[in-house]
Amino acid sequence: MCGLSGYILLSKKAKATPEILKEMNAKIAHRGPDADGFYFDNQVGLAHRRLSIIDVSAGQQPMHSQDNRYVVVFNGEIYNYLSVNKTLEKRGYQFQTHSDTETILNAYDAWGKECLEHLNGMFAFAIWDKQEQVLFIARDRIGEKPLFYTIIDDTLFFASELKALKAHPSFDFDMCPKAIEDYMTFGYVPEPKTLYRHSNKLCSGHYFLVDSSTKEINPVEYWDVPHGDAEFEAPSDEETISRLKQVTDLRMMSEVPLGAFLSGGVDSSAVVAMMSQLQDEPVNSIAIGFDVPEVNESEFADIVAKRYQTNHTLEVVDHESFEIVDRLAEMYDEPFADSSALPTFKVCEAARKKVTVCLSGDGGDELFVGYRRYRLHANESKVREKLPLWLRRVIFKPLAFLYPKLDWAPRFLRAKTTFQSLALSHSEAYLNSISKIRLDERKSLYSSSFKQKLGDYCSVQVFKDLVNGKSFSDPIKEAQYLDLKTWMPGDILTKVDRASMANSLEVRVPMLDHTFIEWAFALPTTFSLKGKNGKAGLKKALEPHLSEDNLYREKMGFSIPLAEWLREPLYQKLQSALNEPDFVNQALFDVQKIDILLANHKKGNHDHSDALWSLFMLSNVICSDAKLKASRA
Structure with missing residues (x-):
């Protein structure tokens, strides 16, 4: 797992310097603490931060093709790189490393932009073709790895996180009203928008090509979530488990310590069960507990841990964990109102003490009607x-x-x-x-x-x-x-990426393998929905592998007691944020209405926690940006 950044000049008057790119790259050092690297020529600059996972010794980036025509920076993992390598070797390609980065280079040389059809993984990468003077930038199908871009001084800048773009002294902080409306609706800014009018996310399943004559960035979609009618009959239990085991196995390849998040719910428990059956040594499992019984499901994680004799770690989160609230604006760079960002950070922090790679059960609810x-x-x-x-x-x-x-x-x-x-x-x-x-x-x-x-x-x-x-x-x-086009890349995967990368941890998600998604979407809804019960088919298939308590108890979700915390331990911090001059002076909201909202919530008359947390997170980002701008004045 890594971070990348770069630029390409779009005209003769365009301006960019190696110093700017080095500053951008330094802002995402947490994504790759093991090494950094740069490439510069007259038109392009590429930068990389590396967290070594596969071929630790030989996977340095930027990486050049053997004929020196292409150079790539890449964030992510290509899980099927060995099988792609075999196909390429039959076409005469040779490999100098065991790194999946070299696979991307040779695949692009062989198939051009169609290389994306051959790659199974999570990724964002940029390839510079020195011969054609064309830059190719692509993002994975479901949006596990992020990619942001903006144009400043006739130069396209791109990076794994917005903070790298904000490092440019001429970054435009002008906020987009539509993005604010979207944020207040969804709790995040859905792609391709960002909070900022002149910056964008590259949408999941998209790529674009750019050269010195490019006037406008026009991303092209190469994959979409299936949206036709069901094509398959309901599968057997054996087929369901076989497919789940296959996508889990594909994500267990690593030269560094490997583990799994374990909440005790269906999906994370299923992943741990599959991992335990695929390896001889005990799985490293990590769980989060809360000091509020209503949202604490650690006892159910214990059931799975004992059944499969995992090396289990429990991290308890209470209101004393609030020190990370102040870090959320820095971590996400734009407002993000999913309060489970707090426990997600804590579980990633706990995991990093034991492992470098962690598997997650995300995706099961969206694929098998769990909500x-x-x-x-x-x-x-x-x-x-x-x-x-x-x-x-x-x-x-x-x-x-x-x-x-x-x-x-x-x-x-x-x-x-x-x-x-x-x-x-x-x-x-x-x-x-x-x-x-x-x-x-x-x-x-x-x-x-x-x-x-x-x-x-x-x-x-x-x-x-x-x-x-x-x-x-x-x-x-x-x-x-x-949900898979908005909620998944905008909320779930953003949360996992920022929380894990802030701790230099790589997270892999078996159920978001695109072949697994395509299979699940081709199944009839009746496979998953039986009366009022969601995930019915998946749960039935898992009965030999998990206890009834893990499969059939009422769903709890991964949440914190937000309403309670905003009335007491977080109230002063919330009130202060909503009265910050930098926030109030934006004149986005009716101040009196916010005061009423705050007072009614404090008294316990209503639960306004979603609205107040959304405003809290927006204020933190606006105030953080104001400090950054003031430092440059």
């Missing part, structure tokens, strides 16, 4: 399909307005929320169900001046753009597709 929201969405969709949209708006919109809001109540009593949802299209309704902050509350928080800047933009446009031109006969498949 309750999928089932609720499907039930509401049945009503939508019986009535046209115009009629539903006529019937349910007034009911939603008249009915008292009962968001605190059990779902079946939350009629206002249900009426609101039934008055919407499928994608609008799903956005409504997953929003950190609902549309009416967002609008009430925004200042008049910010509403003017925002115009008629609403975050539902993110979903509309994604489903445009696609046909979904199954609303659950549509919701899963949207």
Whole structure:
């Protein structure tokens, strides 16, 4: 695992210096503490930070092809590099190292941009073709590894993290109003946007080519999450386990200590079970516990650890762990409102004391209908399909307005929320169900001046753009597709990447192997959803490998007692952040409305933790940026 950065001049008047790139690269030293490296010519600069995992002695970067035509910087792992090497050797290619970086170089020489079809892994890389004077930049299919870019002084700069781009003295900190609306909706800024108007993320499953004549960056999609109808019958238990074992085995190749996160839930427990059956020595397992029983599931991790006799480590998180709250803005570079970033950092910190590579169970909920929201969405969709949209708006919109809001109540009593949802299209309704902050509350928080800047933009446009031109006969498949295009790269994988890289730890995710995703999406929804039970087929297949408590207990999720912590141990820090002049002076929000929100939450009248945490994280980033800008004045 590594970090990369670089630039390419886009005109004769373009400006960039080796000193700027060295400063950028220094900002991501945590991603690769083992080594750094640089390449410069008249048009391009490439930089790299290395965390050695495979071919520790010979995988230095930037790496040049044997004929010296290509040079590459690469962040990630190519899991099938040995099989790709065999294919390339049959075509006459020779290998000087056992590094997957050399595989990428030879694959690009052999197949050009089609090399991406041959690579199975998590990656972001840039290849400079000295002969054609063309730079090729690509990102993995599901977005496990990040890539940001911006144009400054007619020069394209790119890097693994925004902090490297911010290191440029002319970085444009101008915030994008649409990105703020998206953030307040999702709790993160979905790709390709960033918080900053003139900086972008390269979307997962995309690449672009750029040379000195390039005027605009136009990424090309090379892979998409499947979105057709089911193609396969429900698999046997044996096939399900075989496929899970195969993608797990592929991610266990390492020359450094290897382990796994273990929450005690279905997915992480499944990965540990597969690992235990694939290696002779005990698995190194790492779990997080909380001092609040309602969110503590460490006892279920213990069940798996004892069954498979793992080398188990438990890290307990309490409110004394708050010192990392101040580091979140530095870690993420743009606002990120998933509060599980705190325990994720702590579990990565604990893991790094034992191992350099850790496997994770992420992806199971999205692939096998593990979230309750999928089932609720499907039930509401049945009503939508019986009535046209115009009629539903006529019937349910007034009911939603008249009915008292009962968001605190059990779902079946939350009629206002249900009426609101039934008055919407499928994608609008799903956005409504997953929003950190609902549309009416967002609008009430925004200042008049910010509403003017925002115009008629609403975050539902993110979903509309994604489903445009696609046909979904199954609303659950549509919701899963949207999650894998937004929630997965924007929240889950961003959180895992930043938390792990901040601790110089590599995390691998077996269930996000693209072949596993393609297989899972081709299965009928009935394989996973049996009545009210999600993940039914996966759980059944795992019954010989895991206990009933691990498979069939009520889902807890990986969360902290945020509402409670914001009322007491974090309250002063929260209040201070929301009153910071650098934040208030942006005039994004109605200050009085924020004060009311804060007071009602403090009294325990309402749970406004999602909104307050979102504002807290946004304030931290804005204030951090203000300090950086002031230091350059």
